[in-house]
Amino acid sequence: MTLDRAVMAFAGVMILLSVVLTAWVSPYWIWFTVFIGLNMLQAAFTGFCPAAMIFRALGVKAGCAFH
Template structure:
């Protein structure tokens, strides 16, 4: 799995998890959904993604968007 796919998978899992927690536990968990969305938007403009750095250190192969 390359870094691009790992970041997309992680973001999708975080959105689904935060939606479930927001529905079943507390609406404040929806803030995590907003944070993930904002992080994806800023990564599209800047090319910087903290999750990509972590996946790179874990040994994922470079992708097109994140090297």
């Protein structure tokens, strides 16, 4: 798995988790979904992604999007 795919998979899991938490725990978890969306948006424009940095440090091989 490349870094790009790992980041997208992680973002997808976090979004699904936040939707489940919003539905079954508290509606305030929707702010976690908003945070994830904003983080994905800023990463698209700036190239700075904390998740990519963590996966890179764990040894996931580079892809095309995150250098």
